[in-house]
Amino acid sequence: MPINIPKQLPAREVLEKENIFVMDDERAKSQNIRPLNIIILNLMPEKEKTEAQLLRLLGNTPLQVNISFLHTATYESKNVSKSHLEQFYTTFSDIKNRRYDGMIITGAPVELLPFEQVNYWNELKEIMDWSKTNVTSCLHICWGAQAALFYHYGIDKFELPRKCSGIFHHTLHDSKVKLVRGFDDEFFAPHSRYTDVEQQQIVENENLKLLASSEEAGPFLMISKDEKHIMITGHLEYEVQTLAEEYERDTEKGLDAYIPKHYFPNDDPSRKPSNKWRSHAHLLFSNWLNYYVYQETPYEWE
Template sequence: MPINIPQQLPAREILEKENIFVMDVDRARRQDIRPLNILILNLMPEKEKTEAQLLRLLGNTPLQVNVSFLYTATYESRNVSKSHLQQFYTTFEEVKGRRIDGMIITGAPIELMEFEEVSYWEELTDIMDWAKTNVTSLLHICWGAQAALYHYFGIGKFELPKKCSGVFSHTVNEPTVKLMRGFDDLFYAPHSRYTDVEIEKIKGHNDLQLLAYSEEAGAFIIMSKDERHIMITGHLEYEAHTLSEEYARDLAKGLDIDMPKNYFPDNNPTKKPINKWRSHAHLLFSNWLNYYVYQETPYEWD
């Protein structure tokens, strides 16, 4: 949350130069506070795991957040019960008349397919087009980030020689951007995907800015210059054991898969992985909710 200080306090200028978010008394008096409405389009097959991962991060701020879950009507998930979807989820048809403060579009294990080949691609593009005027800020994760880069900005993906899986070091490229406030110059984050986007195309795009990247895993945090779209190519929301479970699943399928890099202690898959990214995951979601949802969304939508 911002700190509230008098407009003329000398420390204000010092703090602003250090990129500390301050709010003057007059602005604070004009603010009304209401719960934030967050919509999550959950495209992951194991929906309940993803729900817990995201809600853990959304719930660790002083802000009151109302969360709704959305699923695609044009594709029926085989890994979750119908009763779970009926009880806790809604469809786009049921929410498209609403205004939403923030929206998360998750990843999906379909990155080897062309976008247009995805059964719910048309529905997804309808949702993304609707979000342009009905959602204050959008957070896109992994395949959801690639879909946003393709649909909104015309940047496609390419297949990697081998799956990018592991925990990689990342460099903050734009430390003064609000989303990166509090981030260490170097930080860790998990990745798990078969495709990537060209980092030079992101750097050269007039409407995008690269906020963080990895020498090994490529572009990581990308934001549109109007600050309405945030694309995360990895999985800061993952728990410590998530990559281990994915690795075991891939081995059980007989896939020719490498062990996740920089993940198991001593590269020994029998040892318990250590979570080295939890604090930055909480920081990212806290910054998003505060600076791009709470501070930007209108108290009453017109």
């Protein structure tokens, strides 16, 4: 089944070339189906790339999904045109009286700042508080996961000695949880961040369950005991070339960039990496939409 996105969204052309099933409002309205309404708070700087990455995964399920995009009102991104934001995005004040079946909060390039020093932190706190009663299930990615762990459960992040970047081996801890149905006992996933959270704090928190972790990259996948919040510290949505683009960007900026671990063949940036996480990315998003959104959300919000 398709995802329903604005007809003129640039990511549409990318997805259609990959045979991802998308539709516009006209066709969606002709179907007598209760679609899922998903709101994506996109905090990533290159918003159009993130849109395509997430829509690719949300569009590969048997459910019709209406997608809306949210950006912060207290900070305007410098890497996307104002016209793009005006055409495809809304702000919290416009949707705070609505209900959504699911919400995704992306990562953001502000990891090295204390949460309280992020210029849109108060706005994000308001959105996360609103989500408790207005959203059935929330999926938090990378910095978005760390923000959720801090706001909802009091678990703070800490700075790493060097950036955690690469494709890392992970171990599944509980295959019986619906979110990881179909997962292999061991799998790969990309990480790209400067901070981490203490795994022991997650294990000891009575409101959280650790589902997967990596010896090199730390805790990876967590779910709240009430199953309302899912936190992913990595980037399963990344395309195969994303880490290479980040490495090239950091190198060009003169930063102390390290070659992403276990990514380029023989650690040679001139060689093309391969995708080792695509199937688990699709499986996680499919499981989330099915078991935690579609199966749990009311047909009609009160």
